[in-house]
Amino acid sequence: MSYDVIIIGTGPGGYVCAVKAAQLGLKVAVVEKRATYGGTCLNVGCIPSKALLHASEMFHQAGHGMSALGIDIPAPTLNLGNMMAHKDATVKANVDGVAFLFKKNKIDAIKGNGKIVSAGKVSVTAEDGTVQEIEGKNIVIATGSEVAGIPGVQVEIDEKTIISSTGGIALEKVPETLIVVGGGVIGLELGSVWSRLGAKVTVVEYLDTILGGMDGEVSKQFQRMLAKQGIDFNLSAKVTGVEKGDKGAKVTFEPVKGGDKVTLDAEVVLIATGRKPFTAGLGLEEAGVALDNRGRVEIDGHFKTNVAGIYAIGDVVKGPMLAHKAEDEGVALAEILAGQHGHVNYEVIPSVVYTQPEIASVGKTEEELKAAGVAYKVGKFPFTANGRARAMLATDGFVKILADKETDRVLGGHIVGFGAGEMIHEIAVLMEFGGSSEDLGRSCHAHPTMSEAVKEAALATFFKPIHM
């Protein structure tokens, strides 16, 4: 059997590429070494963490936020087993959904470890050791990423006491104390989950800000909100050691600028210091596929590697490690392979942190515009002045819009607030169409909605908001 496309890896990049390619009439095979499809995102990443973020937020609200709405209930008790069962059921529904899509689109799904033998040939080693070779005109590397660990520090992750995100969604009990190494997305999302469930959480972060790379105003406000929720922060602190200790594990860190070392103990330590491209055992060296200086598969503007007929998408190539970026690359590449003109607009990729409140961002930050010397204007609107937010006791946060000073074209949007991850998309769509803040401010928004704050921020960008 010879395929038009063989895709190695069935995460959001690989499975979406497969479905799109099949929809466009190509004969497709996917190769997956996990027992279930969907990659890190569906099995141990985005999807299970969102199940736990939602459930833990409900638990927290039941314990803290109901009486102000006139609902008096006794303090809730946690059934962590059932919460984990909800998470597992959510994962199962999603990974089964991918299996269904493969069947529906007549995609051959082959279980086993895929290795590129040469352009056009992939060997698949099944769990029982049997090897089969499949042939295809095109090969797509969509193998994703793995935990990077702490640069320069030897850490033994046992997923019980010293954990990565994988252990962080599967703890059997709520630890009394949790140290999170890394104040990025994973650290703050999973830190929030265990903090809401009762753990005392301390974040140790190398940079002088959490969520490095986000708009500075957003990360500062957000840190204050998390501190109010009870999370402690040690910023500008470089972790130099993580090892098992009497109480569980201990973390040693020192001020980035130099100074005395500090050691903290905790029942559990979460390592959330980034991810790296997964390329091991793929036969890339033998096949002559080049990597860049950061160990990512090197591609051109059309996802082509240096070897004809071999392509790569998702976390294994450059760009943000985000499921939706990988999906869009999967679609674009499938279109290219089918003779169309697939394209990804990297300027408009939203990013969301699913804490409470949520943080959502698209396009440029104020810091990026300053550094690039772009003349810009800013419009802001707080949820404290939004009627719907008041009615829902969700007044924490604000919307910030950045537009070109001369043309008014929107260059970036940043939202801190309940439902930010949904609201960001109207700014993203506007930016895709090259829209201005006036376009957004003059678009009718339903009342009363949280999204009216987006409209008001746009009004504030090109003239003045009404409700402030």
Ligand code: NAI
């Ligand atoms: P990250 O890159 O977001 O954050 C890692 C943090 O660790 C950085 O702030 C870094 O300064 C810090 N760090 C590194 N070495 C350190 C040291 N020695 N001491 C103290 N701090 C140190 O990585 P994270 O959170 O592990 O996430 C990995 C990837 O997964 C990211 O690319 C992220 O975008 C993606 N992801 C996205 C999610 C979302 O979109 N909601 C959710 C979860 C993950």
